[in-house]
Amino acid sequence: MTKSAVIITSLLTSCYTLFAQPSQPYDQQTQKSRQIALFKKFDTNQNGQLTEQEFVNAIASDLFKKFDQDQDGKVSETEYHKFARDKQRAKQEYPKIDTTQKGYIQLSDVMHYTPLINELRQAFRKVDTKNKGSVSLQELSELNPNS
Numbered sequence: 001m002t003k004s005a006v007i008i009t010s011l012l013t014s015c016y017t018l019f020a021q022p023s024q025p026y027d028q029q030t031q032k033s034r035q036i037a038l039f040k041k042f043d044t045n046q047n048g049q050l051t052e053q054e055f056v057n058a059i060a061s062d063l064f065k066k067f068d069q070d071q072d073g074k075v076s077e078t079e080y081h082k083f084a085r086d087k088q089r090a091k092q093e094y095p096k097i098d099t100t101q102k103g104y105i106q107l108s109d110v111m112h113y114t115p116l117i118n119e120l121r122q123a124f125r126k127v128d129t130k131n132k133g134s135v136s137l138q139e140l141s142e143l144n145p146n147s
């Protein structure tokens with residue numbers, strides 16, 4: 001599994017954890033409000049449907065913010081390597097993201113990094129079980145993280 005796959009898997013696990021039926025220490029009320037808050041954050045045009053594009057954008061920018069530790073809107077090479085779990089792979093991957101060799105990554109670089117975007121699209125298709133290109137909060141709430 002690639003490094004980005006590891007990160008996405010862990011992000012998705014937290015999405016699943018949030019959206020799936022409560023099996024954690026949260027009480028139902030907390031669980032429900034966390035689900036709604038996350039969904040609203042992802043559903044940028046607030047139409048009650050989370051599209052593939054909204055999902056991809058939300059996860060990619062979330063990921064970007066995690067890397068950007070000093071929050072200057074750029075992920076420096078240092079920040080990138082600090083956050084990356086697999087240092088060896090990160091070294092090979094970095095030049096593929098920072099294609100213009102700026103020495104830092106912008107969110108737009110992430111959005112153009114096809115392997116990552118494709119992984120996110122695939123991840124979305126797993127939650128979009130009806131293949132509509134979008135999912136509602138109701139549908140996400142009914143997901144079983146173990147299926």
Ligand SMILES: [Ca+2]
Pocket residue numbers: 043044045046047048049050051054
């Ligand atoms: Ca939407």
Ligand SMILES: [Ca+2]
Pocket residue numbers: 068069070071072073074075076079
């Ligand atoms: Ca930074």
